[in-house]
Amino acid sequence: MTDKTNPPPEGDAIPPELSHCGAVVDKAIEYMLGENLPPMAIASALLGGSLGLLSRTMGREAMQDLLENALHSVQAGELHPDHEGGAA
Numbered sequence: 001m002t003d004k005t006n007p008p009p010e011g012d013a014i015p016p017e018l019s020h021c022g023a024v025v026d027k028a029i030e031y032m033l034g035e036n037l038p039p040m041a042i043a044s045a046l047l048g049g050s051l052g053l054l055s056r057t058m059g060r061e062a063m064q065d066l067l068e069n070a071l072h073s074v075q076a077g078e079l080h081p082d083h084e085g086g087a088a
Contacts, residue, residue, distance in 0.1 A: 032042045054063050
């Protein structure tokens with residue numbers, strides 16, 4: 001999800017198309033939570049859709065690099081709600 005409370009430093013500005021996509025995904029998540037869908041089902045569906053899109057638009061090595069970067073962020077605690085700038 002996009003973090004509207006802690007904008008990135010000037011040199012790390014989020015591209016407008018990424019910000020737009022993040023806002024759309026945030027709204028979709030809000031909607032699904034409002035429908036009382038289980039968070040695990042929402043996350044699984046979003047991840048599955050993302051992986052499907054990635055598999056159609058990039059090579060296996062690039063996809064693996066992206067996923068390894070995400071895994072490293074999880075392992076480093078960067079996505080934990082208590083981490084400054086992390087996901088909520």
